[in-house]
Amino acid sequence: MVKHYVGGQALVEGVMIKYKNRIAIAVRQPNGKINVKKEKLKYKDSNIPFIRGIINLFIILYIGVKSLNYSANVSTGNKEKVSTLGIIFSFVFAIVFAIVLFKLLPLGLVYILDKNFGLNNIVFNILDGVFKVLLFVLYVYAISFMKDVYRVFQYHGAEHKAVACHEHSNKLNIKDVQKFSKEHIRCGTSFIFLVLFISIIVYTVIPKDYGFWLKFSLRILLLPIIASLSYESLRLGAKYKAFSFFSYPGLWIQKITTKEPDEKQVEVAIKALKAALE
Numbered sequence: 001m002v003k004h005y006v007g008g009q010a011l012v013e014g015v016m017i018k019y020k021n022r023i024a025i026a027v028r029q030p031n032g033k034i035n036v037k038k039e040k041l042k043y044k045d046s047n048i049p050f051i052r053g054i055i056n057l058f059i060i061l062y063i064g065v066k067s068l069n070y071s072a073n074v075s076t077g078n079k080e081k082v083s084t085l086g087i088i089f090s091f092v093f094a095i096v097f098a099i100v101l102f103k104l105l106p107l108g109l110v111y112i113l114d115k116n117f118g119l120n121n122i123v124f125n126i127l128d129g130v131f132k133v134l135l136f137v138l139y140v141y142a143i144s145f146m147k148d149v150y151r152v153f154q155y156h157g158a159e160h161k162a163v164a165c166h167e168h169s170n171k172l173n174i175k176d177v178q179k180f181s182k183e184h185i186r187c188g189t190s191f192i193f194l195v196l197f198i199s200i201i202v203y204t205v206i207p208k209d210y211g212f213w214l215k216f217s218l219r220i221l222l223l224p225i226i227a228s229l230s231y232e233s234l235r236l237g238a239k240y241k242a243f244s245f246f247s248y249p250g251l252w253i254q255k256i257t258t259k260e261p262d263e264k265q266v267e268v269a270i271k272a273l274k275a276a277l278e
Contacts, residue, residue, distance in 0.1 A: 005186065005238075006163050006273070009064050010156035011071035012148070015269045017159070017276040018063065024275035025067050026268045027074040034268055035074050036275050053231025054224050060188075065091045101139065102196070103219055106131035111212050121208040129200035136196060140256050150259060157182030158261035158269035160254075166273060174266050182261070183254040186238045190250020194230035197249065202226050 007018040014027030021044050025037045043059065046052035069090065072078075110128045113119060119127065143149045164180040165172060202225060206218050237246035261269070 008159040013075035014071040015272040016067040017272040019276040026272035050228045053228040153259040154261045157258040158265040160184035162269040182258040185247045193250045
């Protein structure tokens with residue numbers, strides 16, 4: 001098994017791979033050729049327990065949005081460079097969208113139920129968590145029917161297969177890579193699900209009789225703690241079999257967020273992985 005973890009992300013007609021302090025992006029161009037871009041990061045991942053989760057999350061989110069914009073341009077033949085302001089706007093929009101959909105809306109639904117049925121604090125937070133999980137699953141299921149998103153999910157599967165092949169020290173060729181599962185234990189999908197689940201426990205510290213907007217504000221303020229706990233849980237699940245149950249729900253949801261890739265998509269993932277490892 002490999003010493004250093006390899007991370008990645010599916011893009012528009014491509015794959016981004018992160019290894020140590022460098023990333024590589026491989027994108028299929030309109031002419032069929034694969035464009036490969038390598039970049040050395042100016043900042044390193046944190047290794048401080050319960051701090052690294054937040055720092056590394058923001059790093060990968062920034063890299064992910066930047067890579068996604070780059071792949072969208074390359075895959076369509078658009079050579080226009082995305083500005084830093086544009087990347088920041090996309091980054092902020094993604095965070096706001098997630099907060100509204102997975103924080104504000106579920107809380108509003110449970111708040112209405114509480115007003116009508118008088119829920120206790122535990123039931124209140126369990127229902128809040130259930131609504132968040134349901135919204136997340138329904139959201140990814142619904143967008144999976146979109147043609148472009150389906151292809152991104154195929155590249156997601158290709159990325160996982162390539163990384164798993166490398167982690168098992170197999171040769172990085174299409175035939176060997178295709179033997180591996182499209183689901184991966186360290187996927188960001190597992191992280192998101194853990195955030196949703198652990199939030200149920202953490203939010204029980206918030207008194208139920210607080211007003212709606214105070215509840216919502218405290219939920220946002222507690223996100224760093226939840227993200228840190230989720231990150232450490234995911235690492236435990238990846239490192240020790242005894243804690244692998246942390247990753248099971250995420251693996252189930254990956255049945256939706258990953259699709260079986262074709263050989264050309266696997267070829268792109270291999271190109272990105274090899275470039276990152278060089």
